[in-house]
Structures are given as C-alpha cells and as structure tokens.
Amino acid sequence: MSLEFRIEQMDAFCVVGIGIHTTNENDRCRTEIPKLWGEIIQQGKIDEIFALSNQSPSGIIGINLYHTDAFDGRKFDYYIASSTDKPIPEGMVEFTVPAATWAAFPCKRNEIADVEIRVFTEWQHTSDYELLNKGYDTGEMKSQASDMEVNELAG
Numbered sequence: 001m002s003l004e005f006r007i008e009q010m011d012a013f014c015v016v017g018i019g020i021h022t023t024n025e026n027d028r029c030r031t032e033i034p035k036l037w038g039e040i041i042q043q044g045k046i047d048e049i050f051a052l053s054n055q056s057p058s059g060i061i062g063i064n065l066y067h068t069d070a071f072d073g074r075k076f077d078y079y080i081a082s083s084t085d086k087p088i089p090e091g092m093v094e095f096t097v098p099a100a101t102w103a104a105f106p107c108k109r110n111e112i113a114d115v116e117i118r119v120f121t122e123w124q125h126t127s128d129y130e131l132l133n134k135g136y137d138t139g140e141m142k143s144q145a146s147d148m149e150v151n152e153l154a155g
Contacts (some may be wrong), residue, residue, distance in 0.1 A: 003105055003115065003118055003119065003122065003123050004102075004105065004106055005103050005104060005105045005106075005123070006053070006104050006106075007101060007102070007103055007129070008101070008103075008104055009085070009099075009100075009101055009102075010015060010056075010057075010097075010099060010100060010101075010102055011099050012096055012098050012099045013024070013055060013056070013057075013083050013096070013097050014083065014084060014085060014094060014095070014096050014097075014099060015063065015079065015081035015082060015083050015084070015094070015095050015096075015097060016049075016052050016060075016081055016082060016086070016088050016089070016093070016094050017049045017052075017079050017080050017081025017082060017092055017093070017128075018036070018040060018045060018049070018079065018080055018081070018086050018091070018092055019077050019078060019079040019080070019081075019093055019094070019095070020032060020033075020036050020078055021065045021075065021076075021077055022075070022076060022078055023072070023074045023075045023076070024074040024076070025072075025074045025075075029076070029078070032078075033062075033078050036078065036080065037062075037080065037115070039148070040080055040097050040124075045059065047066065048063050048089060048092075049080060049081060049082050049092075050082060051082075052081075052082040052084040052086050052089075053082035053083060053084060054083075054084050054085065054086060055084060055085060055151045056080075056083060057082045057083055057148075058082075058083065058150075058152060059150055059152040060080065060081075060082060060150075060151045061079075061080075061081050061082060061083065061148055061149070061150050061151070062078070062080055062149045062151070063078065063079045063081060063095070063097070063146050063147070063148050064076055064077075064078055064147045064148075065077040065078075065079070065095065065146050066146070070112075077096060079093070081095065095144055098130070098147070102148075103119075103123075103127075103129060105119060105123075109151070112149060123142060133150075
C-alpha cells in the first residue's frame with residue numbers, strides 16, 4: 001500500500017516552545033525525546049505551549065533540527081513547540097522554520113514511527129521528490145533542515 005501524502009509550500013514561520021540538544025549516537029534520542037514529552041506533559045507546560053498556537057501549522061509541533069554541530073552530524077536539536085507570533089514566555093525558546101516545500105504524510109499518532117520509516121525506505125526511492133536531508137540511513141544528517149510532526153490537539 002502506497003503512502004498517502006501531499007506537497008505543501010510553506011512560508012517561514014516562528015515556533016516557540018521547549019527544546020533539547022540530543023544525538024542519534026547509541027539511539028540516545030529515542031529515550032531523551034519521549035522523556036522530554038513526559039516531563040512537559042507532567043509539568044503542565046504542554047497546555048502553555050498549545051495556548052501559544054495562533055498561526056499555521058496549528059497545534060503542538062515536534063521538530064527535529066538536524067546538523068546543529070559542524071563536527072558531528074548525529075547531533076541535533078528537538079523542540080516541542082507551537083507556531084506563533086506571541087511573545088516568548090520565560091523558559092521557552094524561539095526558532096524560525098525557513099520557507100520550504102514540505103511533503104506531508106497524514107497519519108495517526110500510533111502510526112508515526114512506521115510512516116517515518118516508510119518515508120525513508122520506500123517513498124524517497126519511488127517519488128519524484130528529493131529529500132533535503134541526507135544521511136537518514138547513517139544517522140548523520142548533512143543539512144540543517146527540519147522534520148516536523150504536527151499534532152492537532154483540542155484545547
């Protein structure tokens with residue numbers, strides 16, 4: 001079964017939220033990112049982040065910003081944020097996602113990991129599109145582009 005997707009042109013937009021520096025080395029990101037989500041939810045900060053959402057894409061956004069270390073392509077930043085033009089609350093950070101053409105793959109939360117794997121193992125080889133990031137197979141990204149997951153949540 002082929003992956004459902006759509007191509008979207010998006011202007012640059014600002015996100016505000018909470019981020020961490022992590023790495024693909026020894027799959028450390030696979031424990032640190034879920035831990036960050038748990039902490040933000042437990043501390044009630046997820047509601048603060050969601051309340052910032054006032055522009056597209058709406059909702060809570062998980063963003064990987066790759067190649068943040070010129071000497072180690074495995075290191076990257078991960079943000080839990082919302083797209084907003086509101087002031088930055090204390091303890092949060094701002095990041096501008098540059099204008100780009102995005103491939104969007106609609107799925108349910110429990111399908112994200114499977115869809116992500118299929119994008120890199122199937123879709124990129126059969127589509128007419130080229131991924132901006134190179135290095136998914138090695139975990140060493142070659143560009144400072146972002147990947148996003150947009151969670152449209154009820155407030």
